[in-house]
Amino acid sequence: TGFDVDECAGHGAAHLTAGGAGDAAATYPEVDEFVRTFSLAIPAYTYLTEDDAAARVKALKQEGVQVVVGPGLVTDLADKIGLIGVFLYSGNSVRGALEDVIEAARLRRIESGRRDYVNTILAHLNEGVAAVDAEGRIQTYNPAMERFLGTPPAAALGRKLQTLAPALSLDGVMHSGSKELEAIHKLGDKMVVVNRIPIITEAGTAGAVLTLQDANAIHRVDRNLRSRSRARPAGVRYSLDDLAGASPAMHHLRELARRYA
Structure with a gap:
């Protein structure tokens, strides 16, 4: 506020703000106008990097300045070397902060829409799907997986898959980085086909995906395809x-046969 700046003027203050490349005077216009209006002797400086700011604050202390007015970085540096730091922000910084918040909210809405889209697809699969993070904690768990394991999503999400179904642990593929496909496993009274797939990013292994398919359902599909293949009509022999x-x-x-065929 103007009161803060006026108080600083009585204690030998300096105004220090961040500047941009090629920006010779990036001090806050509001402070400059206040200083001119009340004829205050408050020198203004700008900096480009954190090292520049630290060097300038030290120089100001050596010059006898007791109070430094500026953004958070400047006030923190001033406090560390025994000066009084007065936090100051401009209209532009407030607008910039609001724009950042709005953009973050927009990105969250987009991400939420994508998550809902994927969850809708997973909810309609007959194949059980569960995904874990790098710590092995369940992040995705569809209704089909609930039918296989008997645990509802609300109780499964956030838990380690190994504690929920030890025989289906994904720790092995996360350590090896290799897929394990089409393994046959007995789950209760059912035989299931198990696929374990690690999720690998540029930063390393980020988690893994587990899928379960009812082996009996696969057998029924295979039998249906074979019966259709046998039912094909025989072709003309001659x-x-x-x-x-x-x-x-x-x-x-x-010639007559071809004509009337």
Whole structure:
């Protein structure tokens, strides 16, 4: 506030703000106007990096300055070396902060929409799907997986998969980085086909995905496909060209057959 600046003026103050590349005077216009209006002797400085700010604050202390007015970085540096730091922000910094908040909210809405989209797809799969983070804690768990394991999503999310279903642990693939596909496993009274797939990013292993399929359902599909294959109609075994004989009468017969076929 103006009161803060006026108080600082009585204690030998300096105004220090961040500048941009090629910005010769990036001090707060509001402070400059206040200083001119009340004819206050408050020198203003700018800095480009944290090291610049630290060097300037030390120099101000050596010059006898007792109070430094500026943004959070400056006030923290001033406090560390025994000066009084007065936090100050401009309209531009407030607008910038609001824009950052709005952008973050927009990105969160987009991410939430994507998550809802993926969850809707997972909810309609007959295949059980669970995904864990790098610590092995369940982050995704669809209704089909609940039918396999008997644990509802609310009770499964956040828990370690190994404690929920030790035989289905994903620790092995997360350590090896290799997939384990189409393993047969007995789960209760069911035989299931198990797939374990690590999630690998540029930063390393970020987690893993577990999928379960009912082996009986796969067998039924296979049996259905085989029965359809056997039900195919037989093709024609012979053609007109297979008729024996080269006499004019046989030639005329072939022509008549082709004409009326």
